[in-house]
Amino acid sequence: MNILCPLCNEKSYILYEGKQRYYQCKNCYGIFVDRVDLLDKDQEIDVYTQHDIDTDDKGYRTFVSPITGSILKDFRANHLGLDFGAGRSRIISAVLSDSDYVVENYDPLFFDDKKLLKQKYDFISSCEVIEHFFEPYKEFSLLKSMMKNGSKLYLMSEVYHDDIDFEKWYYKNDPTHVFFYHEKTFRWIQEEFGFSSVDIYKRLIIFENLKI
Numbered sequence: 056m057n058i059l060c061p062l063c064n065e066k067s068y069i070l071y072e073g074k075q076r077y078y079q080c081k082n083c084y085g086i087f088v089d090r091v092d093l094l095d096k097d098q099e100i101d102v103y104t105q106h107d108i109d110t111d112d113k114g115y116r117t118f119v120s121p122i123t124g125s126i127l128k129d130f131r132a133n134h135l136g137l138d139f140g141a142g143r144s145r146i147i148s149a150v151l152s153d154s155d156y157v158v159e160n161y162d163p164l165f166f167d168d169k170k171l172l173k174q175k176y177d178f179i180s181s182c183e184v185i186e187h188f189f190e191p192y193k194e195f196s197l198l199k200s201m202m203k204n205g206s207k208l209y210l211m212s213e214v215y216h217d218d219i220d221f222e223k224w225y226y227k228n229d230p231t232h233v234f235f236y237h238e239k240t241f242r243w244i245q246e247e248f249g250f251s252s253v254d255i256y257k258r259l260i261i262f263e264n265l266k267i
């Protein structure tokens with residue numbers, strides 16, 4: 056049975072079937088969960104609220120440091136940022152506020168202020184969020200629409216490689232992880248949405264918006 060990829064809308068094929076059924080697209084190389092296996096909103100919230108991490112926790116701050124360190128290097132405190140999918144902890148803005156950066160927080164489950172989605176930003180962060188996208192094409196379209204010329208989009212997610220044994224891959228075991236990205240998937244996103252560049256540093260992915 057062929058199912059259309061929620062990112063590029065091309066035919067995809069079963070990659071693995073366990074507690075959930077996973078398909079891989081042969082066009083953009085994205086991997087996604089069958090829609091019948093997606094959690095509902097209440098189930099998602101139940102999973103997310105099991106993780107209550109203190110923003111002062113050094114380990115948590117170290118974990119997000121690839122994003123926060125890059126922002127501190129690339130932008131100044133007078134630049135406006137958005138943390139998309141901030142979660143209850145709002146860790147990115149908490150870390151950057153120590154250096155007087157202004158970062159708005161948006162999360163569709165916990166901080167659903169849609170006025171924030173009508174603005175444009177110098178930088179956008181999204182840490183361990185994109186793997187939760189039910190509709191990744193829609194979400195990347197939204198992210199691109201909020202970026203100023205010369206802005207950057209900082210993402211963190213585990214990147215899938217061909218040498219990974221998917222059956223044993225720990226990252227799929229979280230039931231809220233529903234779309235996984237190959238390096239080729241990010242190249243497809245760059246071309247489709249008109250980003251001027253994409254750089255991948257292990258878990259850190261940085262898209263730069265076209266400078267005009």
